[in-house]
Amino acid sequence: MVWIFFTVGLLIGSFLNVCILRIPAGTFWSSSRSQCPSCQQLIPAWLNIPVLSFLWLRGRSRCCYSSISWQYPVVELLTGVLFAFIYSRFPFWDFATFHFSLPNLLRFLHGSILFSVLLVCLGIDMRHHIIPDVLSLPLILLSIPVFWVHPELTGKSSLLGVLFGGGVIYLIAWSYFLIRKEEGIGFGDAKLLAGIGGWLGYQAVLPTLLIASVVGSILGVGLVVFQAIKTHKVALQSSLRLEIPFGPFLVLGAFLYFFFDIPYL
Numbered sequence: 001m002v003w004i005f006f007t008v009g010l011l012i013g014s015f016l017n018v019c020i021l022r023i024p025a026g027t028f029w030s031s032s033r034s035q036c037p038s039c040q041q042l043i044p045a046w047l048n049i050p051v052l053s054f055l056w057l058r059g060r061s062r063c064c065y066s067s068i069s070w071q072y073p074v075v076e077l078l079t080g081v082l083f084a085f086i087y088s089r090f091p092f093w094d095f096a097t098f099h100f101s102l103p104n105l106l107r108f109l110h111g112s113i114l115f116s117v118l119l120v121c122l123g124i125d126m127r128h129h130i131i132p133d134v135l136s137l138p139l140i141l142l143s144i145p146v147f148w149v150h151p152e153l154t155g156k157s158s159l160l161g162v163l164f165g166g167g168v169i170y171l172i173a174w175s176y177f178l179i180r181k182e183e184g185i186g187f188g189d190a191k192l193l194a195g196i197g198g199w200l201g202y203q204a205v206l207p208t209l210l211i212a213s214v215v216g217s218i219l220g221v222g223l224v225v226f227q228a229i230k231t232h233k234v235a236l237q238s239s240l241r242l243e244i245p246f247g248p249f250l251v252l253g254a255f256l257y258f259f260f261d262i263p264y265l
């Protein structure tokens with residue numbers, strides 16, 4: 001079953017790739033078939049198989065031999081692993097005994113829908129340094145039906161999660177703006193953490209933010225050191241202004257919180 005959900009994840013991942021490319025471009029609804037990004041030729045279905053096509057084509061497109069972005073197989077594999085993990089965490093169907101668990105199905109759907117949306121946010125934030133409102137705002141609104149059907153999540157926990165998640169980053173963003181007179185952490189991150197708080201409860205907000213800050217700082221310092229070694233000089237001014245999107249770290253923090261089951265209160 002875990003392998004079935006790994007495969008389902010690969011297919012969903014291929015759709016998430018489309019979302020990552022088309023949502024910022026505003027072409028999500030316009031064209032339905034996959035096109036080559038460099039020569040616009042339609043890609044036949046048999047060359048559009050998750051991960052396998054990339055390996056088979058050795059990372060080059062059949063139509064014009066332009067290199068295919070690593071984003072495609074990476075997002076597909078990540079989604080596959082994600083779905084396999086979430087299913088192994090909440091197995092809702094037992095092949096041997098035919099036992100079906102509705103609460104686990106709801107927990108599985110909750111996790112896989114949330115982290116599919118968050119993966120799209122992660123991809124778009126890495127490419128464009130923005131988190132589109134068309135993703136973060138529906139995420140916040142959907143937390144209402146989510147706490148309604150989820151076995152553990154309560155309305156109080158979810159609502160406080162939205163307020164606390166949004167508020168804490170809004171505060172950080174405003175104080176940074178007042179001190180430095182420039183935008184450090186984006187308001188897109190505030191809406192993202194509000195959504196995470198709404199889906200996982202207010203208890204998720206601080207652990208998510210803590211993991212995101214620690215991992216983000218380590219990676220940020222690492223990048224500065226790497227740049228200093230590469231350019232043989234410590235460019236302090238430019239290194240302080242190094243722009244790293246924060247959204248991906250929030251997504252990582254939320255996933256670690258979710259997966260290692262710090263219980264709902």
Ligand SMILES: [Zn+2]
Nearest residue numbers: 036039063064
């Ligand atoms: Zn092409």
